Amino acid sequence: MKVAVTTKDLLTLPVEAVTVGVFVDAQGRPAPTESARLVDAATDGAVMRCIEGGDFKPEPGSCAVVYPKEGLKATRIVIVGLGRQEALTEKRFIQAVEAAVHATKAESLVLTSLEWVPVGRNAEWALRTGVRAAFVASRPRVTMKTRGAPEAGLQRLFVKTDRAVRGQKTIAERGRAVGNAMVWAKHVADLAPNVCTPEFLADAAQSIAQEFPDTVACTVLDEKQIDKLGMGGLMAVSRGSAMPPRFIELSYRGADEACAPVVLVGKGITFDAGGISLKPARGMEEMKYDMCGASVVLAVLKAAAEMQLKQNVVALVPTCENLPSGTAVKPADIIMMMNGLSVEVLNTDAEGRLILADALTYAERFKPAVTIDVATLTGACIVALGNQVSGLFCEDEGLTDALAQAADSACDAVWPMPMGGTYADQLKSVAADLANIGSPNNAGASTAASFLASFAPKSPWAHLDVAGTASVSGAKRASTARPVPLLTEFLLDRERAYKTRG
Ligand code: BES
Ligand code: MN
Ligand code: ZN
Numbered sequence: 001m002k003v004a005v006t007t008k009d010l011l012t013l014p015v016e017a018v019t020v021g022v023f024v025d026a027q028g029r030p031a032p033t034e035s036a037r038l039v040d041a042a043t044d045g046a047v048m049r050c051i052e053g054g055d056f057k058p059e060p061g062s063c064a065v066v067y068p069k070e071g072l073k074a075t076r077i078v079i080v081g082l083g084r085q086e087a088l089t090e091k092r093f094i095q096a097v098e099a100a101v102h103a104t105k106a107e108s109l110v111l112t113s114l115e116w117v118p119v120g121r122n123a124e125w126a127l128r129t130g131v132r133a134a135f136v137a138s139r140p141r142v143t144m145k146t147r148g149a150p151e152a153g154l155q156r157l158f159v160k161t162d163r164a165v166r167g168q169k170t171i172a173e174r175g176r177a178v179g180n181a182m183v184w185a186k187h188v189a190d191l192a193p194n195v196c197t198p199e200f201l202a203d204a205a206q207s208i209a210q211e212f213p214d215t216v217a218c219t220v221l222d223e224k225q226i227d228k229l230g231m232g233g234l235m236a237v238s239r240g241s242a243m244p245p246r247f248i249e250l251s252y253r254g255a256d257e258a259c260a261p262v263v264l265v266g267k268g269i270t271f272d273a274g275g276i277s278l279k280p281a282r283g284m285e286e287m288k289y290d291m292c293g294a295s296v297v298l299a300v301l302k303a304a305a306e307m308q309l310k311q312n313v314v315a316l317v318p319t320c321e322n323l324p325s326g327t328a329v330k331p332a333d334i335i336m337m338m339n340g341l342s343v344e345v346l347n348t349d350a351e352g353r354l355i356l357a358d359a360l361t362y363a364e365r366f367k368p369a370v371t372i373d374v375a376t377l378t379g380a381c382i383v384a385l386g387n388q389v390s391g392l393f394c395e396d397e398g399l400t401d402a403l404a405q406a407a408d409s410a411c412d413a414v415w416p417m418p419m420g421g422t423y424a425d426q427l428k429s430v431a432a433d434l435a436n437i438g439s440p441n442n443a444g445a446s447t448a449a450s451f452l453a454s455f456a457p458k459s460p461w462a463h464l465d466v467a468g469t470a471s472v473s474g475a476k477r478a479s480t481a482r483p484v485p486l487l488t489e490f491l492l493d494r495e496r497a498y499k500t501r502g
Contacts, residue, residue, distance in 0.1 A: 043068035135179025189479035233354035238320035240328025268294030268319030275348030292470035380444025396460035
């Protein structure tokens with residue numbers, strides 16, 4: 001999809017669809033934006049007729065398409081409801097853009113979304129976020145359905161502005177890069193688990209490196225190398241599967257070698273059956289999404305390369321399957337981790353922490369500025385926070401604030417959660433340094449985070465539990481690509497801070 005920012009006249013712009021926003025005023029009456037009034041006047045009242053006819057109320061998320069007879073180069077007007085202007089949140093903004101893109105099959109469209117900047121945000125935010133949302137909404141889900149041709153979708157996107165926004169081309173390109181990364185992450189995560197295997201993830205990482213040969217490098221460790229490094233956690237979890245594990249290291253060089261990198265670690269369990277501590281059959285298919293942390297960190301690295309950020313970023317992915325078999329790790333097995341700690345595996349379904357622990361140990365070799373891991377780690381986190389908010393576990397105040405701020409801006413919510421202390425106490429084992437689970441039904445998200453803390457590098461470290469937010473379950477089963485928005489926003493915030501430092 002091509003993206004352009006334009007100051008040209010809406011009425012004569014060569015596009016198929018023009019979007020116009022309509023607010024609701026304090027009295028509940030429709031309050032058309034400037035573009036809505038302009039288009040309405042040119043088309044002999046096509047916009048207001050649609051509203052006054054009663055078929056369309058300008059409520060948030062609502063949308064109507066009208067085909068005016070004349071007055072407009074475009075064939076249709078997409079009228080977007082925005083609700084009360086004071087109540088226009090980041091989320092409503094994104095939903096409005098998505099609704100507009102979904103409402104039409106037009107191949108080219110102009111957004112007038114710079115007239116709908118949420119309270120507290122600026123034109124730069126609206127431009128970047130609008131492009132990101134339009135890009136994601138325009139991409140149909142990739143499936144293996146053999147009947148019916150896929151739709152072409154949106155090919156050209158314009159964003160209308162009255163006055164040029166400083167650096168508008170770069171800003172729009174950044175929105176596109178984030179949107180593109182989200183589409184990539186969704187695509188990989190939505191694949192069937194017999195397609196998206198550890199090997200496949202490694203190849204996907206390699207292809208990112210090939211896309212950016214000057215700045216991105218990929219190293220993939222095989223089973224032998226993983227074993228040699230002493231990654232006992234990753235080796236133990238993979239033992240139940242016929243497929244060998246992989247350890248992926250994808251790095252982006254955007255700054256001097258001396259510049260400490262942001263290290264991202266993503267959980268890459270391509271299918272989690274639970275191992276010998278087998279999960280119930282119902283809903284087990286959703287455990288193909290247990291590699292969402294991996295697809296997210298690889299996608300973020302791809303976005304960083306595409307945006308040519310002046311930072312160094314490393315993505316680390318330990319990846320394997322968690323299956324039961326005669327060779328699988330058993331409850332009560334004791335394994336040796338890469339950092340020298342022994343772990344008693346009391347439940348083989350608490351596997352994510354075992355593979356992440358070794359990856360966190362490995363991260364130390366990069367002397368990271370910050371380390372952030374992303375994992376669909378615990379059902380307990382869904383119990384605590386639901387499906388809209390990811391758990392943020394971090395004992396560094398600066399990093400917590402930076403991530404919370406990026407989350408707000410990116411509309412990718414997190415909530416700070418506790419760890420360590422009494423939660424860490426739950427992980428005592430009579431037979432080894434640590435047990436891999438705490439007391440059943442007792443703050444499971446916090447004990448999991450506390451387990452990881454024993455392996456985290458010396459840098460400020462944050463753990464994001466995205467078990468509830470990485471995918472939508474049920475009939476609409478799909479990956480959300482979260483927290484790609486949060487992490488790309490976090491990197492962009494660092495970029496700005498870096499620039500002002502000079
Ligand atoms: N991948 C699961 C966590 C999960 C559950 C993600 C539901 C998404 C939706 C993880 O490996 C797991 O099985 N965790 C166990 C831990 C328990 C055995 C301590 C859990 O949450 O039940
Ligand atoms: Mn599990
Ligand atoms: Zn898992």
